[in-house]
Amino acid sequence: MSPYALSMLMSSLAVGTIITLSSHHWFLAWMGLEINTLAIIPLMTKMHHPRAAESATKYFLTQATASALILFSTTINAWMTGEWTIMNMTNPTPTVILTLALAIKLGIAPFHLWLPDVLQGLNMLTCLILSTWQKLAPMALMMLTSHQLNTNLLIAMALMSTIIGGWGGLNQTQMRKIMAYSSIAHLGWMILVISFAPSLALLNLLIYLVLTSSMFLMLMTLNSTNTNKLSISWLKTPTLAASMMVTLMALGGLPPTSGFLPKWLILQEMTKQHLGALSALMAMSALLSLFFYIRLSYTISMTSPPNISNSSLTWRKKKNLTYVIPILIIMSATMMPITPTLLLLN
Numbered sequence: 001m002s003p004y005a006l007s008m009l010m011s012s013l014a015v016g017t018i019i020t021l022s023s024h025h026w027f028l029a030w031m032g033l034e035i036n037t038l039a040i041i042p043l044m045t046k047m048h049h050p051r052a053a054e055s056a057t058k059y060f061l062t063q064a065t066a067s068a069l070i071l072f073s074t075t076i077n078a079w080m081t082g083e084w085t086i087m088n089m090t091n092p093t094p095t096v097i098l099t100l101a102l103a104i105k106l107g108i109a110p111f112h113l114w115l116p117d118v119l120q121g122l123n124m125l126t127c128l129i130l131s132t133w134q135k136l137a138p139m140a141l142m143m144l145t146s147h148q149l150n151t152n153l154l155i156a157m158a159l160m161s162t163i164i165g166g167w168g169g170l171n172q173t174q175m176r177k178i179m180a181y182s183s184i185a186h187l188g189w190m191i192l193v194i195s196f197a198p199s200l201a202l203l204n205l206l207i208y209l210v211l212t213s214s215m216f217l218m219l220m221t222l223n224s225t226n227t228n229k230l231s232i233s234w235l236k237t238p239t240l241a242a243s244m245m246v247t248l249m250a251l252g253g254l255p256p257t258s259g260f261l262p263k264w265l266i267l268q269e270m271t272k273q274h275l276g277a278l279s280a281l282m283a284m285s286a287l288l289s290l291f292f293y294i295r296l297s298y299t300i301s302m303t304s305p306p307n308i309s310n311s312s313l314t315w316r317k318k319k320n321l322t323y324v325i326p327i328l329i330i331m332s333a334t335m336m337p338i339t340p341t342l343l344l345l346n
Helices: 003-021 026-047 050-081 092-106 114-120 124-131 133-144 151-168 175-193 198-222 238-252 260-272 276-302 324-334 336-345
Strands: none
Touching (some): 050 092, 050 114, 092 133, 124 175, 133 175, 175 260, 198 238, 198 260, 198 324, 238 276, 238 324
């Protein structure tokens, strides 16, 4: 792809997200979401592969359906209230439709089926953009309207997302599908607390962005797309493989890594809201995700192929993003001691 076309598409991604984040009018927010969607479609199809075309088609149809539902719900709300303001979603019918539309855009269960298939047909860089940057605009809209959304519907989708996100990743060998189910599970934790404490949902989103970016960049550096390729990563770069194990434990939510911080605070908030049974179910569903993270850590550290890699000096090849990955790894592992500071910022 031409550098000029690539820079235009990346700028359009940024502009679309910024328009949605800074808008007070539903139509302007919808325009930002559409710019975002149209900008990432060419990035998906730049590989000129049938799987990439299939992923782009599935993504376009899903996002177009969600955008149509958003416009439909906001039009009904404007018809009933006479306002297009984002903060004024008072009627239950358009609010439920809006919640379902944002769940489709984010890939929250039970509208999650498109996400693993779409990620599987893309390269790692586009998967990184789809798993991180593309979550910002819909999640911002969900946070802005969180005090008006149906709490019971959000809790049901959150519990379903964490269970399906953990259960679906158990039998996967492709890293992109594993990261897709990881994204579904993390989104479940975010929308669980979004009605009670939006600041905790924002903190969870920021830590999720750090962990997911770190994981994808390490997979890109090691050129690992499945567990078989991941098993020879220790022979290539032992330090990076050990760092990946720490990041996997952070994604699973084990202390003292940064991933434990949002789960701990969310469970604390749920118990304050007298939802002890729900907190127990969410904690147990997180064990499903933790299982396949531990399995990946075992694959990295305890298994090695009977023959070494055939490529010559793979550990000495010059890699990009050399300075970004250590910063993200440090943030993935060491943010828990500054929990009081993060709570004050929120």
